[in-house]
Amino acid sequence: MFSNLSLHDFSALHGINISGALNGSFQFGSELDIFFQPENVLITLYVPIILLSMVANILLIVVAVKCNYTKSVTNIFLVNLSAADLLVTSICMPIQLSKAITLVWFYGETVCKIVNYIQGVAVAASVFTITAMSVDRWLSISPEPRLRPPGRKQALLLLLLLWCAALLIFIPLLMVATVRREPVPIISKALRNISVCIVWW
Template sequence: MPLRTFNASLPGLPVNSSEAWAPPMDLDVFYRPDVVIITLYVAVLTSSLSANTLLIFIVIKFQYMRSVTNIFLVNLSVADLLVTLFCMPVQIAKSVTLLWYFGEVMCKTVNFLQGVAVASSVFTITAMSVDRYLAITQSLRQPWMPSRRGACSLLACLWLISLAIFAPLLAVAAVEREMVPMLARTKNGSVSIKIED
């Protein structure tokens, strides 16, 4: 990595001394958040929250909507809401700043819930595909009619499997503290460096 020359303002150095300095990591010196990405995140978060909540409400409210397929769709909506409520706000915050302000517990929780939600969605779509396949192929012989209780039991098992698969993330995910140079442009156009932990 090439050395960059800055007018450094560090303890023990003259204010306008020119020092060769190589950042410990490849950072964008003057980071500006991407407004377009943040706007898209907020739009997706809002639509996901409203659409998934509405679907769950309709299936729970109306008895005739409680088919096996709709139970699978409710499960998909629950998994989407997990990502919407826990993971997307953190992604929006990461679009605003390069630093992690949420602490160790949130680091573990967000990564764990994101993995569990994705695995649960994949398993649910697989279960829906198998259900539709059996409904079509078994229609000429004995009709395939799964019960709602059976579908709920299957989904509970799929959630347990998803939780078990991503449980190691709770032990592995961690926050590391790094010395990050905080760079600021002064009135005369020079760059001052302040090392913060």
């Protein structure tokens, strides 16, 4: 009855030229169209957040170090939290933005592994730091005299252990993160398979 199905005017796929026959085969144009309509929205939302996060965290670290605020255990935890946030903001977020806009992984398998690993480590370090801050605050108001909050050296040692734990926990990500060729016919006009960075357990 229908020999061809045309998707030219389908609103969700506006600007993508795909036609398919009833036997399930697709015909692609000669060019590769990997950009979506939402790229302007994503850039508008991501870029200010990335810049604001970088400026705020760098300022916090600089002020804390220059003004000797790192004598306080709470401020040491805050500086560590900012360092973990900077890792995510400067390394992971720009690459994730590129990935979200194009859906294509351009950076190779090594970067795929490193970005996933750093993201996991930074998130774990942030969570561990917030937990340590909560315990420190609880110890400072604890009625039990034997329970005292850690001193400066103890806090630094604790943070070192927390970072080591975060680095060890996410080692499996280095082994399972990989670049694969996946079929995404709606995205690609010229190719049936595109490179994507995935965690493949």
